[in-house]
Amino acid sequence: MKAIEILSQEHRVILRVLTCLQRLLGAGKTAGHVDDASARKAIDFFRTFADACHHGKEEGCLFPKLVECGLPGDSGPVPVMLSEHDTGRETLCAMLEALEGAAAGDPNDLTAFIHWGGTYVELLRNHIAKEDNILFPLAARLLSDEDQREVLQGYEAAEKAHGRGTHERMLALADELCERYAVQSGDVNEFVSAAHGSCDGHGCGD
Numbered sequence: 001m002k003a004i005e006i007l008s009q010e011h012r013v014i015l016r017v018l019t020c021l022q023r024l025l026g027a028g029k030t031a032g033h034v035d036d037a038s039a040r041k042a043i044d045f046f047r048t049f050a051d052a053c054h055h056g057k058e059e060g061c062l063f064p065k066l067v068e069c070g071l072p073g074d075s076g077p078v079p080v081m082l083s084e085h086d087t088g089r090e091t092l093c094a095m096l097e098a099l100e101g102a103a104a105g106d107p108n109d110l111t112a113f114i115h116w117g118g119t120y121v122e123l124l125r126n127h128i129a130k131e132d133n134i135l136f137p138l139a140a141r142l143l144s145d146e147d148q149r150e151v152l153q154g155y156e157a158a159e160k161a162h163g164r165g166t167h168e169r170m171l172a173l174a175d176e177l178c179e180r181y182a183v184q185s186g187d188v189n190e191f192v193s194a195a196h197g198s199c200d201g202h203g204c205g206d
């Protein structure tokens, strides 16, 4: 499999877990508190699989190769994607900061968690759509088979650095969340729901 196809396949897994998160937020709004265990599993998945592993492969392997092959590093899609990765990290921090209170039913923390969770779902869906529809087709035209083989070797080194079994553990976590929230393989395009409320002033505490 080519380097770009692997990232596209990972997008499908991330989109399914985003639908899980969306349903978790809706359930939390109805119940007046969020399911702490499921929320922590979802955040673990997004921090480990979506950010450290998947965004790590893009930032450490694909994007540098695209710049080497002629894409600008300081304008256009590469810096936009990097900036969105940073925004995603900050949003996950804000979710984590509000989680304990949201799980205990604190109204302010619940509103904050639902707000930041909805923000994350929307951000990552739009981000993935840009990569799938614009950046990856561009990368497929720009990179030779040899370039893609080099990127692939970089992925293998990155996977090793994250520890053996991490990828499989994350896929199992995704399956567990999909079973919990009855998300099928095609459930990747639900519109961000009314659960996406409003809140201010919750930044990253890490």
Ligand SMILES: [Fe+2]
Pocket (backbone or CB within 6 Å): 007, 011, 054, 055, 058, 128, 131
């Ligand atoms: Fe991506």
